[in-house]
Amino acid sequence: MKNLLLISLCAILMSFTSWEANFETAKKNAKEEHKLILLNFSGSDWCGPCIRMHKEIFGDATFLKMAGENLAMFNADFPRNKKNQLSKDLKKQNEWLADAYNPTGKFPYTVLLNADGKVLKAWEGLPDQTVAAFTAEIKQICDANK
DSSP: OHHHHHHHHHHHHHHHSOEESOHHHHHHHHHHHTOEEEEEEEOTTTOHHHHHIIIIITTOHHHHHHHHHHEEEEEEEOOOSGGGOOOHHHHHHHHHHHHHHOTTOOSSEEEEEOTTOOEEEEEESSOSSOHHHHHHHHHHHHHHTO
16 A cells, blocks of 8 residues: 555646657746756667666656756667667757767766856766755755856
8 A cells, every 4th residue: 555655645746747859948948937948868779877876866756846946857879779760850859969968978967057057066877865865956956057
């Protein structure tokens, strides 16, 4: 019963926060809603720290609540398995983003941007802080840029 309640709560919170499918849409929404952009580079089917980050941090209820209020989120994914390959347009978009924001190809790599695409903060790898501390750090940056 507890698991069912937890799953329901996560589903409700996730409905308020979603990853944009298009980076330009994320930028547009960030501008219109006065939010920052969280850009995450991941390898969803091969990068262990990336998988952990999405599950443990981006799936956390506190993070999701803060993100829903303050962030437009975009995941630039670079899967390797043939069955997980992206469309040509999405692949091209992610490659462009990597050239612009992650030229050395680090995974995971998370960048906090303003609505114009200016880098405010970047995190290399899985953050070595608690989810609460990571969430608070992002919230503080969001508050300082309103």
